[in-house]
Amino acid sequence: MARLPGPGLIGLPAAGVAGMRRPHELARDLYRRYGHVVRLGLGPASYVYLFGRSANEIILSDRPDSFTWYEAMRVLEPINGPTALVLTDGEDHRRRRRIVQPAFATRRIDSAVPVIVEEVDATIDALVPGTTVDLYSLYRRTVRRIVVRVLFGESLARHADALGEVLEPAIRFVDRPPQFQFRGAPGSGASRRARRAADRVVDAEIARRRGSGDRGNDVLGMLLDTDLGDAELRDQVVSLIAAGYDTTSAAVAWTLLELLRTPYEWERSRDDVTDRLGAGCRVPDGDDLRALNYVSAAVNEALRLWPPASLSGRRASDAFTYEGQLIPAGSIVVFSPFVTQRLPELWGPDADSFRPERWLEHEPEPFSFIPFGGPYRRCLGFALALTEIQVAITRLLQRTTLTLVDAQREIRGTGLSALRPEGGVRVRVGSVL
């Protein structure tokens, strides 16, 4: 490989340790030290980080076969299974995406709003005034139940908590840096057992539906009517659950954290909700959520500062040039929404501040805001995720008063499978309506 800027052999151990818990901070540090193109690691185990808006554009919108996913994403295989969308390329990917995409149509998501509200309300009903709770852990479970219920129906939803608990060891395993995910590494056995346990739950449901002849009118029913084989079907179900809750619950947590710790932002968001829905607790529908401009701006702003998918990667099929450097064919290239979305040249001198108003002032430039990737392999679940985050925030604004515990503490993110707030979101519950 050509000599590209980077920490080399000497800087590698320090970078490895830094990247273990905070790969997003390591990426930003590499950018600050070495610039737009950085090589990390040696030989075939190395990564080429490409920073900047045009790097995102090249990687995300070039011909589908120029940058492939499998080699870069295979760390997700223990949880997602080999035929999951995120692990496939070429014709297989196009076929599976065509089959799964209708599950996320706007009218389907709109019709799921009552279920989302019901689950969010059940979490709020359980809050006890005067106690301190971690809203991140609570909402992680809530979001998991929502994803299972909305996509796969009531019967699988009865197993949502159990399914989530069995998947957790697999999620913890894929949360590690790739070099610690080899077969036989501590945790790899537990992660394979976790996936097998999840498969048993999903297989039982598939068999029940096939046996009863009632396929159901949810997404699982829709997938049962396609030509997906059983293993493919199971991989799509488990991987959609995993893709759906780790990321979305982190985004809910970050939005809450920023709204509660930034002066006046909770009140401004509540005014937005009251203007549209009145002072009571009227339940929002899809149109209401789309009309909440300030809440949407706050959600975007949290996704900008704390994108749950803080980094992603591809394998470059061909050699190409970026910022005057030749990137060889076969390189695993890494790009970072986290780094891009805080660049002062794109977001101004207050790029690191939480300021929802910026979304009401102007649109971001293309490829400067990419929390859901884009364009041709954009996140399939983005509309569902945004709806869940908005409902979670809106109902808390309508129904509770909350005070952030340790509001002065510096907040830091951690995690690779999803960037989440270290220490969660601990709040003191005031009142609950």
Ligand code: HEM
């Ligand atoms: C805030 C929440 C979410 C975030 C930040 C997020 C982020 C992303 C990103 C960045 C990608 C593309 C990765 C890349 O280009 O390398 C992606 C892909 C994907 N996401 Fe999400 N996601 C979220 C929620 C969801 C949900 C709720 C689901 C489904 C239940 C989902 C399903 C998928 C799928 C299936 C893909 C692969 C698409 C393909 O390969 O064609 N995501 N997501």
